[in-house]
Amino acid sequence: MLDTGFSESRLPHEGVLAILAPSDGAPSALYAQADAATDGALSRAAKAADFSFAAKASCVVLAPGAGLDRVVLIGLGPRDGIDARVAEQAGGAIASALGKVAARATVALDTLSGGLAAHVALGAVLGAYRFDSYRTTWREGEAWKLEGLEFVGADPAGAKAAWTPLSAVARGVLLCRDLVNEPANMLRPDTFEARITKLRDLGVEVEVLDRDAMHKLGFGALLGVGQGSSVPPRTVIMRWNGGAEGEAPVAFIGKGVTFDSGGISIKPAGGMEEMKTDMGGAAAVVGTIAALAGRKARVNAVGVVGLVENMLSGDAQRPGDVVRTASGQTVEVLNTDAEGRLVLADVLWYAQERFRPRFMVDLATLTGAIVVSLGNERAGLFSNDDTLAQQLATTGEGVGDRLWRMPMCASYLELLRSDIADLKNIGGRAGGSITAAKFLECFVNKVPWAHLDIAGTAFAHKGTACVPKGATGFGVRLLDALVREHYEG
Ligand code: BES
Ligand code: MN
Ligand code: ZN
Numbered sequence: 001m002l003d004t005g006f007s008e009s010r011l012p013h014e015g016v017l018a019i020l021a022p023s024d025g026a027p028s029a030l031y032a033q034a035d036a037a038t039d040g041a042l043s044r045a046a047k048a049a050d051f052s053f054a055a056k057a058s059c060v061v062l063a064p065g066a067g068l069d070r071v072v073l074i075g076l077g078p079r080d081g082i083d084a085r086v087a088e089q090a091g092g093a094i095a096s097a098l099g100k101v102a103a104r105a106t107v108a109l110d111t112l113s114g115g116l117a118a119h120v121a122l123g124a125v126l127g128a129y130r131f132d133s134y135r136t137t138w139r140e141g142e143a144w145k146l147e148g149l150e151f152v153g154a155d156p157a158g159a160k161a162a163w164t165p166l167s168a169v170a171r172g173v174l175l176c177r178d179l180v181n182e183p184a185n186m187l188r189p190d191t192f193e194a195r196i197t198k199l200r201d202l203g204v205e206v207e208v209l210d211r212d213a214m215h216k217l218g219f220g221a222l223l224g225v226g227q228g229s230s231v232p233p234r235t236v237i238m239r240w241n242g243g244a245e246g247e248a249p250v251a252f253i254g255k256g257v258t259f260d261s262g263g264i265s266i267k268p269a270g271g272m273e274e275m276k277t278d279m280g281g282a283a284a285v286v287g288t289i290a291a292l293a294g295r296k297a298r299v300n301a302v303g304v305v306g307l308v309e310n311m312l313s314g315d316a317q318r319p320g321d322v323v324r325t326a327s328g329q330t331v332e333v334l335n336t337d338a339e340g341r342l343v344l345a346d347v348l349w350y351a352q353e354r355f356r357p358r359f360m361v362d363l364a365t366l367t368g369a370i371v372v373s374l375g376n377e378r379a380g381l382f383s384n385d386d387t388l389a390q391q392l393a394t395t396g397e398g399v400g401d402r403l404w405r406m407p408m409c410a411s412y413l414e415l416l417r418s419d420i421a422d423l424k425n426i427g428g429r430a431g432g433s434i435t436a437a438k439f440l441e442c443f444v445n446k447v448p449w450a451h452l453d454i455a456g457t458a459f460a461h462k463g464t465a466c467v468p469k470g471a472t473g474f475g476v477r478l479l480d481a482l483v484r485e486h487y488e489g
Contacts, residue, residue: 001174002095002128003148004121004163006156009108011037014067016105018094018149020112020120022079023053028110030152031073037066046073053077055086056465058093072097076110084119085400087112091123092465099128099146107151114158117151118166121159124149125170126466126473131181168294169480173473176280176287180458180471184259184276188231189307192258192279196236196286196305202293209235217350220324221331221342226308228263228316233308235347238289240301243488249300250487251357252289252479253347255340255364256282256307263310263336264318277471278340280458281363282307284475291480299488304351306343310336322421326350327443330421338425340366341436345443352447358487359388359448362440363475364455369432371456378404379457379474382437385448391486392450392478400466401478403452412438 011017011033019042021028027035035042041064045051051059055077064071074090074097076082098105107124109117130144151159179187179195187195197206211232214223219235226233239249257278261267267275282305289303317323321333326346333342344362351360370380381403383389389405396403412434415427423442427435437451454474463469 001171002125002146004125004167005148005150006117006159006163007150007152008156009152009154012068012106014069016070016098016102017068017108018072018074018098018105019108020074020076020090020110021053022076022082022110025079028108030108030110034066034071038064038068041065042071042073051075055081056089056093058097060097070102082112082116084116087116087119088123088126089465091120091125092127094149095124095127095146096465099144100141101145103145104148104150105146107149109151109153111154114155115162117153117155117159118162121149121151121163122166122170123466126173127468129174129177129468131178131470165295169291169477171294172287172291172480173476175290176283176473176476177471179283179286180277180280182276184309187279188258188309189226189233190231192256192282192307193234193236196238199238199286199290199293202290203240204289204293205239205241207237209237214346218324218326219346219350220326222306222308222346224317224321224323224333225257225263225310225339225342228313229309229311231309233306235350236305236307238286238303240289240293240297240299242292242297243300247300248358249302249355250483251351251355251360252285252301252303253344253351253360253362254282254285254303254305255279255343255362255366256305257340257343258307258309260310260337260339261312263312263339264316265335265337266312267337274459277459278365279307280365280454280471280474284363284454284473284479287473287476288479291476292483297483297488299483301483302351302355302357304347306347308343310339325443329423329442332418332421332424334424335426338436340364341425341439344440348440349443352445357447359385359450360444361392361450361452361479363452365458366453367433367436367455369436370453373406373433374404374456376456376460378402380433380453381405381450382408382434382453383450384408384441384444385450388448388450391482395481395485396478399477399481401474406434406437408434408437408441
């Protein structure tokens, strides 16, 4: 993670400087000072480039004088519109502008409050993320250089205080991205478990259910998905106990299919590599628990993830097989590629029965159909509880993990009736993300529950300022903020 420091406003005498400034009102003091020190080079460059300090815009000025190698002007837009999101985008713009050219830079924060300053840092840290541990050669100008930013502004103490919890959230997002970006030969159920076990350093209790334990619990659906892989599946339980003793926990459940070949109902070759990201729900749960523990959230939270590889072999599950779930309901597996719902069926049931949570939210890269419905802009939100759904939708807008609520009418369930078992695992092409959600609902009793279908949002083929291309970390900020806004204290 990028190094960050906060200190009093001052003009550096050398190196690289980024200056944040709004598009209206008095020019920021440090901008005026730097402009004077460079004999007006900055304002001349801004004028020549028609740069108006609009939000997200930036303007690079090379060797303007006063010993500076490079100054980047970053727009904040109108002063009264500067909120946490604008601050984060500005941070992301700094990372984009300097990432490949400077190792360190000073960032002048204008008159931003300490709280907003911390969000600039968050945007910069998220935007400066790169997954390049497997690259050994680079073309000129391609490698990431930026290592640290020193933020100078009006309220360094306030910024530091606000950054402490936000940095824990940033770490959770980056952990989630690292897990999702990891190729599937490197991250299988066993190695994924090992990565989760590291959360013990943060005070998280980690417990593992191996194949025998899951067999005893009757996890026939999850075990059926994993039976074709040479690495046995496991369910991993994380507990962060930061709340009152005995208080019911909030529960987060994740689909952790470390690779989804489709099984015997094999997927087409084109794009199959993206199925290394089919554990994006589990990664978001791990990132969320890391964030909550890292900032010592005053809440009891459990995370439960089903880790399994959906592979082909002589032992692989066949289309037409019938499995018995932990709930007792039987499922006819008509398509081995509709495996996520089979994994979640057992894990949801288990989490509900064992922990009696205040609510459950599951995250899963569950259906291609949700990508058809909502594209890559929003995740599908399915819920049996209007309050929880509303909280998630509103919180998501605030942190940029955007959701869209989908219908859950009883009639969709009719599409899942099997001729020989209680349910079949596919409902046909029509309404594919909804029938998947209705399937999950069969394994949830009275508890408030929401399902987030993140198939379109866990991985970005195109980057933005705060979300470079690749794994997005979708869900971590959302669930952390959900807890902070509604379930803490
Ligand atoms: N993991 C996939 C869904 C997916 C698609 C995730 C695209 C990320 C990007 C899931 O297991 C799957 O294969 N779903 C099938 C269900 C169908 C067989 C009913 C699908 O969406 O085609
Ligand atoms: Mn599948
Ligand atoms: Zn899948």
